Amino acid sequence: MTLAMTPQTEYTGGRTFFKHMGVDNILQMDVGHATFRPGSVRHGGHRVTSGTRYVLGAFLLLEDHVEHVRRLKNRGSELRTSRRLHEAINHFQWALALNPRCTTCLKDWAEILLSQKDYAQAEQKIQSALEMLEGLDSDALFTLGLILSEQGKDEESIAIYKRSIELNAEDAELCYNLGIKLGEIGDTRGELSLYKRATEIDPKMGGAWINMGITLAEAGDLESAEPMFLKAIECCDDVKTKGMMNLAVLLHKKANNLAANGDLNGAKMANNAAAKLVDNAKPLLNAKMAIGGLSPEDAMFAKQSKPLRVQIHRLCGQILAGQGDLVGCENEFRTASERFGDIPGIWDALARVLDLQGKSEEANQARQKLTEIRNSQ
Structure with a gap:
């Protein structure tokens, strides 16, 4: 049952969708109105475009009737969540033996098979569910889209995602996945x-x-x-380092563009912001690495961190030299040599700026260090 808790004057849109209602499939329910239906009737909340709508949902169970299929399905879902996948599949099989039309069992089973990369069996299960659901279940279509995508069937997966979005345009993950597929085809x-x-x-x-x-x-x-x-x-933390490193790359590129166009002050600000992002991202990446939690993308950024930071040091030194601040340029390359002393280009740049200041002895020491590094590589 569903009980409407909010007057219709307090929101726009809303109402309740019932697949078999007829015209528009939408039922208006003012505060205090309720609907009762068998659990198998396809229904859902219709989109609220403004305001807030509250409803109270409830299930009425018969005391003398045990719903074995529902209990087996629910237990299977619990086992799946705890990664006891073989036991979960057993429960879905037992439920389907009692009721071969348990589409939620088929959908959950298909998702397990997808995680195990058994795409053929996963597709068979989800297609069986969709046949019983008349192809009108957005979740099942989304899963089918994933299965097809994992097999490299891009055109088919895009078509399925679009069908799913027609049924449920409010699914953020669905929109995200379809966006990825469209990007892959240009x-x-x-x-x-x-x-x-x-x-x-x-x-x-x-x-x-x-x-x-x-x-x-x-x-x-x-x-x-x-x-x-x-x-x-x-x-969120899951994408924080990815955002920081991507933004650092963007700002460094922006700084290069500004410097090339003669805006040294703007270039310095953008480059310094990039430096701060890389320096702040590094301890976050190190912490993930310490607990073995680096994703492939984080591993890529961890590898990228050093060369990007060296490029930022180099550009900063060039900007300072262009502004006539040779002392600042020297300090920048000295800092870089302390942090990344194995990079030949840093010692070469340091020697050059020392030469410009007439510090020949220190410049020769920098060149000697440069020679030692090149000979050791």
């Missing part, structure tokens, strides 16, 4: 629109903010990409 406009939709549904979806930033940056729109990475950094 539909940048469609890709960006779906990432935008995903973040409107779930503003904390860091992956969508990251992908928007990357797509915009690759298209050369650095100004629009920058706030996307800032949004990602604010979202």
Whole structure:
């Protein structure tokens, strides 16, 4: 049953969807109104466009009737959550032996098979569920889209994702996944629109903010990409380092562009911001590494951190030299040599700026260090 708890004057949209209601499939329920139905009737909340709507949902169970299939399915889901997958599959099999039309069992089983990369069996299970659901279940279509995507069947997976989105345009993860697939086939406009939709549904979806930033940056729109990475950094720890490193790369590129166009002050500010991001990301990456928690992407950023920081030092020194601040330039390269003493280019740059200041003896010492490093490599 569903009981409406809010007067209709306090929200716009809303109402309750019933698949078999007829015209519009939408039932208006003012405060105090309730609906009762068999559990198998397909229904759901319709979108609220403004205000807030509260409903109270309840289930009525018959005291003298044990729902074995429901209990087996629920227990299977619990076992799946605790990663006891073989036991979970047994429970879904037992439930389906009692009721071969238990679509939720088939969907959960398909998701387990997907995680085990048994794509053929996973697709068979989810297709069976969709046949019984008349192809009108967005969750099952989403799972099918994942299965097809993992097999490299891009065109088929995109078509399935689009069918799913027609049924449920409020699924942030669905919009995000479809955006990725459209990006892979070069539909940048469609890709960006779906990432935008995903973040409107779930503003904390860091992956969508990251992908928007990357797509915009690759298209050369650095100004629009920058706030996307800032949004990602604010979202959650899972994507924080990814956002920081992507933004550092963007700001360093921006600094290079500004320097090339003669805006040394702007270049210095952008480059310093990039330096701060890399320095702040490094301990976060080290902490993940210490507990063995580096994802493949984090591992890539950990590897990228040093060469990027060296490039930032080098650009900073060049900017300072261009501004006539040779002392500042020297200090920058000395700091770089202390942090990354195995990089030949740093000692070469330090020797050059020392020469410009007439510090020949110190310049020769820097060149000697440069020779030692090159001979050891």
